[in-house]
Amino acid sequence: MKFQTPLYAFLLTAPLALLARADNGAPSTAETTAQAQTAQVPTKAKRGDTTLLKERVALPTTPTADQTTAAKLVYGLLSDSRYAYRPRALDDALSADMYTRYLESLDGGKQFLTAADVARFDTHKLKLDDAIKSGNLAPAYAIFSTYRQRVDERVAHARALLKQDIFDFTGNDRFEYDREDAPWAADQAALDTLWKQSVRNDWLRLKLAGKQPADIRKTLDKRYANLSDSISELKGEDVFQTFVNSYANAIDPHTDYFTPRSADNFNLSMSLSLEGIGAVLQKQDDVVAIREIVPGGPAGKSEKLKPGDRVVAVGQGDSGAMEDVVGWRIDDVVAKIRGAKGTKVRLDVIPAEVGLDSKPNRVVLVRDKVRLEDQAAKSKVLTIPAAGDAPAKRIGVIELPGFYQDFEGRRLNKDDYASATRDVAKLLTQLRADKVDGVVLDLRNNGGGSLTEAIELTGLFIDRGPVVQVRESGGRVSVEGDSDTGIAWEGPLAVLINRGSASASEIFAGAIQDYGRGIVIGETSFGKGTVQNLVDLDRWPANEKARFGQVKLTIAQFFRVSGGSTQNKGVVPDVSFPVSVDASEYGESTYDNALPWTRIAAVPHTSYGNFAPLLPKLEALHGSRIAADKEFQWWSDDVAQFREERAEKSISLNEVARRAERDSEDAKRKQRQEARKTLGLDLDPLADEAGDDGLQASERDFAKDVAREKAAEKRPDPLLRESAAILADAVRLLNNDRQLSAQVLPTAVQPGHWAD
Structure with a gap:
């Protein structure tokens, strides 16, 4: 687990505006960039050479x-x-x-x-x-x-x-990898x-x-x-x-400028849909390779492409010239491959298993609309074992990675436009049919998205009312809320958050907490309490073609219906898990020019419940359960180790010491594997492979790397399971204690059936 970041890796992640445009190993969906541009980095060596010498792009003055x-x-x-x-x-x-x-x-x-x-x-x-x-x-x-x-x-x-x-590792010197606060050399x-x-x-x-x-x-x-x-x-x-x-x-930290190409990328990321071949591309040395096939897209349906295959030339339509794209930037290659639904693109592809000098295969695909399902809401059901005389509970889980919306599709009133709220509503209907006893909405690492989606998603769980207050630059405050009658899910609800839950996630979690509609579990959230709007700089000149880009501009600050802001302070959970990332390291509070926390007047809203009398009992049950939960304890230990090592900001260059650390980590991993087997949790070996291989993402075998990622997704998630167990505890306590239930959930305003 030791931090082993090379110096230049900070370059690969820090200058986002620069290096988002020049790939350094990060995958890129093959249809996410805007207009095609002629590549200006022609290769000067044949395919298969270890290093392709390139002509430097001449920068203007x-x-x-x-x-x-x-x-x-x-x-x-x-x-x-x-x-x-x-x-x-x-x-x-x-x-x-x-x-x-x-x-x-x-x-x-x-x-x-x-x-x-x-x-x-x-x-x-x-x-x-x-x-x-x-x-x-x-x-x-x-x-x-x-x-x-x-x-x-x-x-x-x-x-x-x-x-x-210079590669003698017997001394006691160290590599100082964190130089953010260091002086210039x-x-x-x-x-x-x-x-x-x-x-x-x-x-x-x-x-x-x-x-x-x-x-x-x-x-x-x-x-x-x-x-x-x-x-x-x-x-x-x-x-x-x-x-x-x-x-x-x-x-401010959330105001950004986008060139026309990067603006297009941003809008596509919000819509969860695009038109192209349905493949995730990644730079591998000097060629662009297929990292992953998007299920249901043209590439997947053709069965002619697979992870690791390398694209060396691209042609348009039936007869367009094949352009050699070896040595091109990944966004330029992507721009050539993506295109309008129904159009053809021809790819010269060298299979993963042969050398780069091999003869390529010609693959012809018809572009289509592709939905990025892996980034959409998903659901599953967890069974929480019986506790004493109380029977087992089935808890539905909805994982929501972002508050996405296809703005253009909604504007055109398309039937199938992407919407987080619409997707969650469908999943709730299915979970209701599955007769679950409660629902956990997992918003961990959900960085936000559409304000409209946050408001409408809250409306699935409350019966009309204000959701968020928005204060504009002039001081005017407006109240945005749910105007539709009816509730999609009336039953027990919990919201799981962490430090990566931000913006729209905080609006939703804060509203659920203010209404007493559900229990918020996890870590204090990010603390982003501002609203941004995209301003198209071409709207004034009325250009037919995008020329000037867009600005993501902070236009307002939002406040909870209770009057407090989430800005800087975030949403504090009702039941807390150990802090994985300190507020001094990550979150709104780390920005030197972030807006301060403040408060405005509350607005009248329904109180569906008051969980304060219930929380001590939930905390006690939670504490006794995690004391015996191996996975939760392992996670907690790993978090403590992670934070301790992060504080060091350096790492030993002594081979004996590093090998001892590696051996210790391997022993710990094997011990956990054996413990899981005794518990009947025999994981896919790929999910628990040995740690640091010393490679960057672009240096690994793509097919094996993706397989490892997919296997890792099936690892036990102790935080999610414990959240479901806490919600199950709440249901049991309220079912078994009528007096407590009357305190927590006044029947006059109860929206559903927390207690029978």
Whole structure:
């Protein structure tokens, strides 16, 4: 479990606006990008070479006319109180803030730039406000140009280290992997030392995983070369988006600028549907490979493609030219593959089991609308064993990953538009038919989505009434609520949340808690209490084709019907589980410019129940049960170990010490496997394979990696099961104690049948 993050991995995750556009191993759904663009990174070597040398994309020193206009439009929005909830004057103070954020977006881990570089950049520190206002982005490109040069230098240094005799692991030195709060390296020599430890850590991880020196050297050399390639592939639009976001994010943490392509991606992610072939693509070295086939899509129905197959050329229609896409950015390949329903696309594919120099197979597919079912709501039923004289209880579980909605489909009044509320309503109908005794709605790691969906989903469990209060920038407060009579589920309800439950999840959980409609279980939520709206920058010029992008703009703050905000504080559960992530490490409270918590007046709303008299009894039953629950205790122990190791911020480079840690983890894993067998929980071996293999996602066998992920989804989930057990406890207690039931659920307003 030890943190073993290489230095450059911070680069792969931190500069989101940049590297979301240049793949570094993360999968990408094959139909999620916007208009196709001609790839500007032609290969200069034949397929099958270890490293394909590429021509560097020439970055502009001045913005395009569209970018100049877009920058001015963003400025107009973010500085105007009619649009922005908390506008800030674009002055020297904000320029200094932008400067800091721009450097963080490029080199948040401080592994590439030196203190001397930053000192030289300081001349731009108070000029970035003028750059936005005028649309002259020369400072942004100048800083990025140096950054890209430094990445090349670091990669060259790392690759040279692989040829040196530095891989002795008998000393007591450590790799300091967390450099977020560290000072900038004094000079190149300081970076050399830093990277030497990073490369040694990479080598040691692979060595501990059983790899031989020749294979380790080959793997790491390719990995570092790919890192440099990913930065060299970045285009002017990527730098523009990152720079403008240094301005947008300085306004507040949830205001963002999207280029036309990334805006399209965002909208597709909300709709859970797209038009294309139905495949998840991922970059593997210098080719794009199929990671996963989406069930029911054209690729799956054809039975001609499988995980690991590599796409080397793409052609449009029956006769369009086949374009060689080896060496292209993944979003450019995706743009070629996705397209309108009913159109044809031809793919030249090299099967996973043969070499890259092999003759490709030609696969012709007709694009279709594909629903991303794995991201939609799902349900199952858990049986909670009998307790004393009380019979077993069947608890329905609905897992909701996000509050998705196909906005365009709803606007056009399509019958089949994607909607979280509509999907949950169907699942509730099925669970009712299955005669479950209660329902747990699992919102763990649900980062939110549509405000409308949060309101309408709450309406499935209450009979009309306010759900959330929304305060706009001018101070006007409106109350949004459920106006439909009737309840889709009247019975016992629990909501499971964690620190990753945010925004719309918090609106729903807070409303259920305020109404006394259900029990909230888990960890305190994220604490995002603001509302964003997408503003299309092309709406003013009325362009036929998207040119300027969109802004996700904070326009309001939401408050619970009880008057309190979820901002910063989140939703506090009625029954708490151990904290897995500290509030100082993750959540709204970690943002330096987050809005503060505040309160407004409550609005009248029904009180369906008051669980306060019930909670001590539930806590007592919960405590005694988890004391004997092996899976829950293992999870709790792992969380404690995780937090302890995270606090260290470094890791030993002594092989004996690291091997002892690895052996200890292996022994613990095997002990748990044996314990599960005695309990009749014999897992798929893939779900519990040995841990760190030292590889990145793009370096693994895709088919095996996906199989491991699918197997891991079937691992025991002690938190979900315990949540269901807590709800079952509540049902039993209220059934068996009429006096308690009368206290908790006044019959005059009871919406359903918590107690018989």
